[in-house]
Amino acid sequence: MTEKKHESDVAFIQALAELLRENDLSELRVKRDYADNDSLDVRVSRIQPQAAPVHVPAAPSAPAAPSPAAASHAPAAAPAEAPSDDPAAHPGAVLSPMVGTAYLAPEPGAADFVKTGDQVSEGQTLMIVEAMKTMNHIPAPRAGTVKRILVEDGAPVEFGAPLMILE
Template sequence: MSRMLVDADAIRALADILTETGLTEIEIAEKDNRIRVVRGGSVVHTAAPAPIAAAPAGTPTPAAAPVDPAKHPGAVNSPMVGIAYLTPDPSAPPFVSEGQSVTAGQTIMLIEAMKTFNQIKAPRAGTLTRFLVTSGDPVEFGEALAIIE
């Protein structure tokens, strides 16, 4: 019978990150060990959706589901978990405004992670058409932050 060792310090650190960022769940994995911390008292059970019958011929089909912004070819995705800020400080103007042209490498926002402010730079030149977050929003790894076209 194998025994799993619990790293209480790692669990406390993850719980602190949940509290700081407002996230409800975080998970880390290293080799054969995995720690998942979930905040909240309710357990959510999911079930497979019921199969959908094909619509009879001549019946209008429902509108297509909205496209996931993270899959947009111009999406700028978060490289980390943290809090997004669109300005260098609360009284300053934003780094970039929607509709503004940006150059590759230009700072478009900050993400605060573990009390460190990380610059998020435009990966390509183009026009920043839309922010998908607002200042103070918690963001997760891989989450779409903005669209540059």
């Protein structure tokens, strides 16, 4: 009986590790009760790679409008390359309310909810952030124009990370 329990615990821990990886989480903690004095308390964590840092400016600077040439190369640029200003500090920044995966369209192959230059109304869905298999619609906090989309479709996002700029 102990060997069977051990095998199911290993499978359970492997499933937790898979959830951690699939949802780009840094830590999961679960307690599994078997009987009154028998339980399994598991903490699965990983160190996040340094390749995708949160945008932190070296020093605050005056906001600069991107040149048309820079804007045309923005989607191909690496996410680590950020303008000198901090998008999270922008007054029109829409921040992620949770850790998850950002999706710009309602489903694969569909048109994006919004594009740069679109006029949006308050409450309009801008994108989806998936967290633990739940699709959370991110509404526009106010009416305005989409100036910049700061995440790529399918990219992991952290709590408080800037998703887009509305003006």
